[in-house]
Amino acid sequence: MRTIRTTSLLGLLLLVTACVTINVYFPTAEAVEAADQIIRDVYGKDSARPEKAPAKPDEQSRSGNTPPWVVVLEWLVSPALAAGDINIQSPAIRAIRASMEKRFPSLKPFFESGAIGMTRDGRLAVRDLNAVSLRERKKVRSLVADENRDRDALYREIAVANGQPGWEADIRGIFATRWVDNAPSGWWYQDSKGKWRQK
Numbered sequence: 001m002r003t004i005r006t007t008s009l010l011g012l013l014l015l016v017t018a019c020v021t022i023n024v025y026f027p028t029a030e031a032v033e034a035a036d037q038i039i040r041d042v043y044g045k046d047s048a049r050p051e052k053a054p055a056k057p058d059e060q061s062r063s064g065n066t067p068p069w070v071v072v073l074e075w076l077v078s079p080a081l082a083a084g085d086i087n088i089q090s091p092a093i094r095a096i097r098a099s100m101e102k103r104f105p106s107l108k109p110f111f112e113s114g115a116i117g118m119t120r121d122g123r124l125a126v127r128d129l130n131a132v133s134l135r136e137r138k139k140v141r142s143l144v145a146d147e148n149r150d151r152d153a154l155y156r157e158i159a160v161a162n163g164q165p166g167w168e169a170d171i172r173g174i175f176a177t178r179w180v181d182n183a184p185s186g187w188w189y190q191d192s193k194g195k196w197r198q199k
Helices: 002-018 028-043 057-061 068-076 091-113 134-161 165-182
Strands: 116-118 124-126 188-190 196-198
Touching: 028 091, 028 165, 091 116, 091 134, 116 165, 124 134, 134 165
Parallel strands: 116 188
Antiparallel strands: 116 124, 188 196
16 A cells, blocks of 8 residues: 555656646747837837737736646746747847848838838838839839848848747748838738738
């Protein structure tokens, strides 16, 4: 009888110590803050006030949806959180940001005229070539191509700088939303179905 209890107790202790909770999650709230910082720097001081960012994932999970046994287990064995701040300060990221900030004054008139718009994948597209004079059409296409190259590189470099290349799609998705949310009213963007809408 004593052997059964001892074995059961040892088995339970082994189970508890083996159940280390590792929550590897994409840090959405931190990514939103990082995106807003970069976008505000690109847009400059005249940008619109951004809409409220989504709640942090850990705040959502503590809203009463966690089963009691998970709460007890996390109390016994602290969860390891794999995410914190998002690194947006690598030399490559700084160079891309500087390039985008320098280009933005040339892009701004085309945003305001509706010639270009923000796509649902975090890039730009020429939306209405008729809003551009014949003389400037080559210029606007070149600006959009250069901006898209920088945006693609920015999303990739942020993921790499944080040691998580697999986060690139998540970072792109956050930026796609935040470019629009930080934009002034009147600019064009694609909704989730790819339809052009004016903010």
